[in-house]
Amino acid sequence: MRKHPGIVPVVLSGGTGTRLWPLSRESYPKQLLALAGAETLLQQTLARVAGQPGFAAPVVIANAEHRFVIAEQARQAGIADVTIVLEPVGRNTAPAAAVAALMAMADDPDALILIMPADHVVQDPAAFRAAVETGAAAAAAGRLVLFGMRPDKPATGYGYIRRGDPLPGLAGIDAVAAFVEKPDQPTAERYLASGDYLWNSGIFLLPAAAFIAELDRHAPDVLAAARGALEGAVRDLDFLRLAEAPFAAGPSISIDYAVMEKTDKAAVVPSEFGWSDVGSWSALWEIGTRDADDNLCVGDVVALETRGSYLRGEGRLVAALGVENLVVVATPDVVLVTRRDSDQKVSQLVAALKKDGHAAATQTQRVYRPWGFYQSVHEGERFQVKRITVNPGAKLSLQKHFHRSEHWIVVNGTALVTRDGEQILLRENESVFLPLGCVHRLENPGKLPLNLIEVQSGPYLGEDDIVRLEDIYKRI
Known part of the structure; x- marks a missing residue:
């Protein structure tokens, strides 16, 4: 040029x-x-x-x-x-x-x-x-x-x-x-x-x-x-x-x-x-590589006697039998089914979900943060289980909670945990308990991603029960 x-x-x-x-x-x-x-x-x-x-x-x-x-x-x-x-x-x-x-x-x-x-x-x-x-x-x-x-x-x-x-x-x-x-x-x-x-x-x-x-x-x-x-x-x-x-x-x-x-x-x-402009699921169907039955299948998909469809399984199996010209998109928390000639109206569906207060209209189960991401695995009365992934060299804010305690179990990687001034190094299959009100921080000092399971327990488990005291990402 x-x-x-x-x-x-x-x-x-x-x-x-x-x-x-x-x-x-x-x-x-x-x-x-x-x-x-x-x-x-x-x-x-x-x-x-x-x-x-x-x-x-x-x-x-x-x-x-x-x-x-x-x-x-x-x-x-x-x-x-x-x-x-x-x-x-x-x-x-x-x-x-x-x-x-x-x-x-x-x-x-x-x-x-x-x-x-x-x-x-x-x-x-x-x-x-x-x-x-x-x-x-x-x-x-x-x-x-x-x-x-x-x-x-x-x-x-x-x-x-x-x-x-x-x-x-x-x-x-x-x-x-x-x-x-x-x-x-x-x-x-x-x-x-x-x-x-x-x-x-x-x-x-x-x-x-x-x-x-x-x-x-x-x-x-x-x-x-x-x-x-x-x-x-x-x-x-x-x-x-x-x-x-x-x-x-x-x-x-x-x-x-x-x-x-x-x-x-x-x-x-x-x-x-x-x-x-990839403005619809059918646009992705049009630009993608389709099979002999004119289907575009992404992820975990099985299709029999199915034609002209866009089928996508993200964390879920999509099984289609005897259908034509559909869009089926499955995520861990939502399954969308529509005809390809109606998929321009998906935004209207999202607007209706927002009006009804469905969190899935705007939020994914995996929530990204500057240090990595977390994902809710299971939730019940007074408890919640999350997967947390921390990028190499990243650290969460120094924080405390008023309504919950936490238990961290390292799945793989290395965790450096601060708990009320004490520093604890955890490796695979090791864990630490963080009582309600303690000042704590999680850090990944390693060169590989840190994955751990967090078990929260308490009367209130909302994300707004975080009091940040220090944060390298300036979120205070």
Whole structure:
């Protein structure tokens, strides 16, 4: 790739991915999951550009609750120079892009920023980078560039871009004639037949200065919120935490609505790089490798006389017999069953569950923390059993409880336990009792993950019965 001024990859990782529930939930959304390969969608997005010629170090703008998981996934992917910016609240894509543009301009007034959702699939990264190369010339000339996917079916789940005339002197780039909302089926069929329409991928290549100028013109409240949030930002360990009050005061609005549908500088690169927004279970079925009966089976699955289905067993056996065109996704706490042609409505199901107060609507059984994760194994009256996994070198906060005692049994690894000032080293099959009210801490001094079983007992076992006295992750 020819070197252009400062192409800064900006990965937007604030989405909740409710249409892929129950695997994707607010507490652990789809970009953090390995849905289309061995790496998570976030890792795949970073790998598309990290270390490639012509690209600067990536920036991830994320929900603050996911910061430690994102940092760990970047580390696992071998990407050490990523900047992680924390949004105090979700405000859609325009405010996040505005923050990224202001940050990029502080380092290079001529910077280009490449805005990429963290939860998309690109099956041909080389073709993606070639499309960025094509768009870079227009972006460097002040155009706000989108990447439009050439449709291969009359999809009703995407917004469309109507192509205008080719831009003079910019091969492979067209003006944008119009943006079109998600069409009905007959309209989508007309779009496909005309050849004049492209799917809107939600990926942008923007000259930072021109984008800021267009924000000032068309959405000054978005720009003011971004400026205030960045001016008040503070460092939090390895993260940049945006100021909450100014950011929350700004509108929640997409880049399309804030700028792209109003500007006269929009341009589009018609592209084909195996793109999917993975917006439904049927989208995963479409891009995956299916068997002779047109089924895509993941995990512990047995299927007989079954056709055209997406079957996924995560911790549970899924057995299907004599069914067609279904989506069946089983997790340890939820089983989803729907027809493939109804799976766009899964988010409506999640909304109903949230209204009814079901914790499973947003929370997974495995709860991630900066030091590792815990998972409830069994719960009864006045007791709870958990599995706890602590990463090498990590430690929990120094804490105490008012309503419960705990018993820790090491399954494998090495645990360093602090109990009222005493330090105890535990190895496999060894245990320790922590009486109610004692000040304690758990640490993994080893080079391998520490796994242990925690048995809690007491009249109240809620997670809010934790009084933190010290915490290396600044959660006090």
